[in-house]
Amino acid sequence: MYYRAITFLLTGFASCLAWNVSLNAADSKVTFEKEIRPIFKAYCFHCHGEEKELSGSLDVRLRRLLMKGGDSGEAIVPGKHAESLLYQYVESGEMPPDEKLRLKPEEVALIAKWIDQGASAGPEPKGDIKPGEFLITEDERTHWAFRPIRKTAVPEVTELVKEQNKTDVNPVDAFIARKLNDNGLWFSEEADRLTLIRRAAFDLTGLPPAPEEIKVYLADQSPDAYEKMIDRLLASPHYGERWARHWLDVAGYADSEGYNDKDIVRPDAWHYRDYVIRSLNADKPWDQFITEQLAGDELVKATHASAQKLVDQDPAVCEKLTATGFLRLAPDGTGSSPMDPAIARNQVITETVKIMSSSLLGMTIGCAECHHHRFDPIPQQDFYRLRAVIAPVYDAEKWRMPASRRAALMSPEDKAKAAKLTAEVKELDAEHNKVKAEVTQLIAERVLKEIPESEREQAKLAYETEVKKRSQEQAEFLKKKYPMLDLLVPGRLHLFLARYKDGNELKKRYEDIKEKADKLRAQIPQPEYIRVATEDPQHLPETFVFYRGDISSPEADKIEPGGLTVIGSETENVFPVNNPELPTTGRRLAYARYLTNGKHPLVARVLMNRFWMHHFGKAIVDSTGDFGSRSSIPTHPELLDWLAADFMEHGWQLKRIHRLIMTSRTYRQTSTAHSEKAASIDADNRLLWRMTMRRLEAEAIRDAILAVSGDLNREQFGVPVPVALSDSGIITVGAGKISEDRRELKRSIYIQVRRTQPVTMLNAFDAPSMEPNCERRVFSTVATQSLALLNSEFMRNQSVAFAKRVLASAGKDADDATLIKTAWKMALSAEPSAAEMQALEKSFALQLNEYESKKVKDPRQEALASLCHVLFGTNQFLYVE
Structure with missing residues (x-):
């Protein structure tokens, strides 16, 4: 029967497929590359192309291979889907054999349509294609995210030029305006000043604008008042805190190891967090920022053996080594998990590769650990090429537990103080030990006097004999008859002092010295530690592909470090295995420079897409972590490329990009505009005809x-x-x-x-x-969000503190309306409307009456605290317009 000829075995990992295949109109052309091959890749490649032995001798990786058929003849009859064996088996449900893993009806219908239309395909790779050989088609190579970044000319939009001088048009507005104009839309009006300063303050600092900053901005009537306000926010030390949070998300920052329920605390991880904050406040170029995190140790030529010495000699080295904490952020149970150590180590490395690729490349390559990527042109070898890049800092054969991946930090002043105090403590300890021996002897004499004279000499001889040299008879004699003597050694002296504390000067001296030494010891500065990634040049680990991800089944061929095969030529993304000019392998430094050389198509696009999202609430590419073949289609691809190219051309500096975006007309639009026409054309506001309201x-x-x-x-x-x-x-x-x-x-x-x-x-x-x-x-x-705001002790305390602040600002003698307006302005950076004032005054009066009836200590403050609590829970507070 034909069952053997065409076996479409759907493997376990295909269970997570969620294809969004939309059937075109009846007369639309189905393409093999865009619609059919991805289905085959997800369901069929594993048995019919990726393995060295083809099931049923059928290869479905290319149209021309598929048309050769299998052991039982033709799989496809162009123009006749009902006569095509491939269609018959997928339509009947016999293939794939697992009932839980079937092609969806729309996928089957799409295959039928493609066959009926002639089962054609575009240009395909030529030459002999061997089973098991990974194929990347031209269509896959030219996916929008893999193409070189091109900075196209800023478009000229007639309607925009009419409203502004051509030289004053912000490039962001030009690209947005063209798309709006093409769709019959246009910008909304500009938001008012209070809305703009609140929006800008939260975007750049994550905090509401201070009343003083609002006052300065509103009073400034100069043409560049808005621009000056943006610059003041960018100069705020809180800017780094706000934007560090965004990066720490994608970097996977945590203060614990995770991995299992023990979740051991990482006491030193916070230095990396502070490094990120300081770097962003300083507007450190992002190419440098990335390079330091991937290879800061290689920049300063530090190794396992030399890192501590370099830190001690040059504090500037510390920053570069702290940056490598990026490579130490993955969950790590190797110090606490009962799991097989080899498996636990492998998991740490795997998670690190995932973090590195998702944060910098915007690609999901995790499944390539076990098999070729089911959707993207990423062979399994690519996962291990990236793994080889970081292998020297995660050497499975020379594994370092989390607690040993660190370097100590001490200032010169603290080092000097520690040396001085340590020397003093050492002298006191020597004196203390001498006195301790004398006190021990004194107490021993006291104990011996209490022993009957008939056994005293025997007890004395046994006691004075060194413990290791005592005979069995002596040891048993002391233990059974005189355990006090058996226990009396300098290390247990504290057990006897209370009993024999009779004012003896020697014992008093012993206690005084101990107390003084302990006080000095407590004053010795203790080092802080940074988590670092360094290499051991004495051992160069090798990397192999694990068959189906099984660490016990390495394949024969050794894998060299490199980037993704689909990007660039082989000479561009293969790095030295061991750079002779460095004390380390140089792999990570080579990789970092490859990523930031201005030619890589993903890094700047991925970063810029995220930056845009943090300003507008929506990204240009909605799938921010997946720029592969299943990515969302960019709403403004030319704008994304223009921004990415401009970012790199101007030194990878983010604050400049903030200014460019935030001074645009696009950013300054109101979010409250309503247009039935616009809503009918672009209900989700993907084209940005207004600003998007966002929850904090x-x-x-x-x-x-x-x-x-x-x-x-x-x-x-x-x-x-x-x-x-x-x-x-x-x-x-x-x-x-x-x-x-x-x-x-x-x-x-x-x-x-x-x-x-x-x-x-x-x-x-x-x-x-x-x-x-x-x-x-x-x-x-x-609902839990409302409950968290209503019923927590934290919210109650903050509401009372807010009320006290309002009273201090407005004055205790201020009337109710003044208190309410003051609270509203402080909380929402806006003026209340007449209707809002009416509702708040009524609520305040009811609360005040309630608290007065209960005869609380300060009913007015309590009523105001209740009103403040309400303001904290309003949409105006929780959202940014």
């Missing part, structure tokens, strides 16, 4: 609450604020109390990120779980 992220909500209440601790950097499980079962910041240094009130970026203990309030508002990273956040609307 979890951290920005908490930070805004603290800023408005006046409780925000703006101290930067340092050890993470610990999280704790409260008695009520929620994860809180700190232990539910505010410490003297108010560290619990620092910005959310400084809160400890525990993978298994996300802060309950932040979790409610979709703070990501780093497993292993988060390339894009989700924004949900669920």
